Every structure is written in C-alpha cells, then in structure tokens.
Amino acid sequence: MKLHERKVLLLGATGGIGQEVARELYACGARVIEAGRHISREPDVVSVALDLSSDDLAAQLEAISSEHPDIDTVIHCAGQNSFGSIEATRLDEIDRLLSVNLRSAIVLARHFVPRMKKQTHSSLVFVGSTFGHIGFPGFTTYCASKAGLKGFTEALRRELADTSIDIQYIAPRATLTAMNNTAVTEMNKALGTAMDPPEKVARAIIRSMERHQVRTCLGWPERFFVFMNSLLPRLVDQSLRKQLPVIRKFLKQEMSS
Numbered sequence: 658m659k660l661h662e663r664k665v666l667l668l669g670a671t672g673g674i675g676q677e678v679a680r681e682l683y684a685c686g687a688r689v690i691e692a693g694r695h696i697s698r699e700p701d702v703v704s705v706a707l708d709l710s711s712d713d714l715a716a717q718l719e720a721i722s723s724e725h726p727d728i729d730t731v732i733h734c735a736g737q738n739s740f741g742s743i744e745a746t747r748l749d750e751i752d753r754l755l756s757v758n759l760r761s762a763i764v765l766a767r768h769f770v771p772r773m774k775k776q777t778h779s780s781l782v783f784v785g786s787t788f789g790h791i792g793f794p795g796f797t798t799y800c801a802s803k804a805g806l807k808g809f810t811e812a813l814r815r816e817l818a819d820t821s822i823d824i825q826y827i828a829p830r831a832t833l834t835a836m837n838n839t840a841v842t843e844m845n846k847a848l849g850t851a852m853d854p855p856e857k858v859a860r861a862i863i864r865s866m867e868r869h870q871v872r873t874c875l876g877w878p879e880r881f882f883v884f885m886n887s888l889l890p891r892l893v894d895q896s897l898r899k900q901l902p903v904i905r906k907f908l909k910q911e912m913s914s
C-alpha cells in the first residue's frame with residue numbers, strides 16, 4: 658500500500674523524531690491523525706488525546722477507533738528516557754518508562770490487530786532503539802523497556818506471519834532531540850558517540866515503511882556493535898568497561914544537578 662493511500666495514527670507526533678515523521682507523511686499525501694497528550698491547535702491537523710501511561714489506555718484507543726474506524730497504519734514513535742544510575746532511579750520513573758515504552762505497545766497491538774485482520778493491508782510500526790540491543794550503563798530501565806519492545810515485536814511478527822499485517826520495527830541510534838538532556842549530549846560528545854538529526858531518522862522510518870522492512874537498525878558502527886553484542890557480548894562488555902569512568906563522571910554530575 659502506497660503512503661498516500663494510508664490513514665496513519667501517529668504516536669509521538671510532538672516529539673523530535675515524530676514531528677519529522679509527520680512532515681514526511683503530510684508531504685507524501687497520507688492522512689494523519691496525531692495522537693498524544695497535547696492536542697494540536699493547528700486548523701489543518703487532526704489530533705486526538707492519548708496518554709500512553711494511563712491505566713485506561715485500552716478505553717482511549719476504543720474511542721479513537723470509533724471516531725476513525727479506517728486507520729490502517731499505526732506508528733508508535735512515542736517514548737520516554739531517563740539517565741541515571743540504578744540506585745538513583747525512582748520507582749515512579751520505572752513504572753512510567755515501562756508503561757510508555759513497552760506496555761503501551763502491547764496494548765496498542767492488542768487493540769488494532771483484530772481490526773487490522775479485517776483490512777486488506779495494514780501496518781504496525783514500532784520505534785525501538787539501539788539500546789534495546791545493547792545494554793548501556795546509565796540507561797538500565799530504558800534499555801530494559803526497549804529490549805522488551807524488540808522481543809515483543811519479533812514475537813508479534815511471527816504470530817501474524819500468515820496475515821496481511823506488516824509488523825515493522827526500527828531502532829534508531831542516538832538522535833538530537835529533547836529526549837537527550839544536556840548531560841547525555843555532552844557525554845555522547847565525550848564518548849565520540851554520533852547523534853543523528855531527527856530528519857534523517859524520520860526519512861529512514863518512512864523508507865523502511867515503503868519497503869516493508871521488518872527490522873531496521875540505524876547507523877554505523879552501531880549496527881556492527883549490535884551484531885557483535887549478540888555474538889560476543891563479552892567483547893562489548895570490555896569496550897563499555899573502558900568507557901565507564903567517563904559515563905560515571907556524567908552520572909555523578911546528573912545526580913548532583
């Protein structure tokens with residue numbers, strides 16, 4: 658199905674990457690419904706309220722589907738992150754990250770799969786992260802949520818392999834958006850970690866949708882590290898062990914700020 662024929666529910670449309678994905682979708686002529694905690698006041702934008710951390714997420718999705726029964730594509734591009742040591746992680750932060758980054762994706766699929774099975778073609782697109790493939794110090798809860806998302810989408814794709822629903826998973830590497838605070842951006846500079854502009858990531862998401870790619874990891878050498886981490890995790894342990902003093906310095910600064 659071509660992009661201009663799609664009716665897309667876009668989660669995270671106010672975010673750094675999401676805004677660029679929305680721009681690309683509008684440029685292709687797709688019909689877009691922007692879903693999030695903040696409703697757009699722009700006259701040309703169709704937007705609906707959706708809080709992914711809410712207990713009544715399933716009911717909110719019901720309301721959206723009643724208003725827009727012809728949604729054939731959903732892009733989950735919402736997320737939250739936090740940078741800090743495990744001992745500094747608050748309990749409410751753990752719950753929030755797991756519910757927005759992981760639970761919401763499962764609830765979303767549970768809601769849309771039966772509806773999409775009745776359509777000729779449909780797609781569920783999930784934005785993961787390199788950190789779902791490589792556990793990184795200072796991001797333990799985020800990594801856990803994104804690794805969970807990776808596992809969930811893989812299982813879902815296999816469960817729906819005999820249907821016409823595309824399950825797509827795209828893992829960007831570090832990206833220059835508000836998700837990364839100054840400490841993280843400075844740490845990335847100190848570690849020599851490249852950060853992509855959100856426009857580039859959005860274009861990659863659109864491209865992988867057009868090509869029906871099931872799993873895409875963005876960036877080099879990140880793709881290589883993902884491969885190495887699955888094959889020889891001890892090597893990656895050793896390489897991250899060398900970076901640990903720099904990471905600890907930024908973790909300490911973060912705790913005292």
Ligand SMILES: NC(=O)c1ccc[n+]([C@@H]2O[C@H](COP(=O)([O-])OP(=O)(O)OC[C@H]3O[C@@H](n4cnc5c(N)ncnc54)[C@H](OP(=O)(O)O)[C@@H]3O)[C@@H](O)[C@H]2O)c1
Nearest residue numbers: 669671672673674694708709710735736786831832834836
């Ligand atoms: N930036 C990176 O370095 C990076 C790297 C790899 C993967 N990613 C992934 O890419 C996706 C987009 O990230 P980004 O960089 O664009 O982040 P961002 O600029 O911080 O935007 C996050 C988006 O998620 C939405 N969101 C957060 N909590 C929500 C909730 N409870 N209910 C509904 N919407 C919620 C935000 O909406 P409101 O705040 O307006 O409600 C916003 O639209 C995320 O899945 C992220 O994990 C990002």
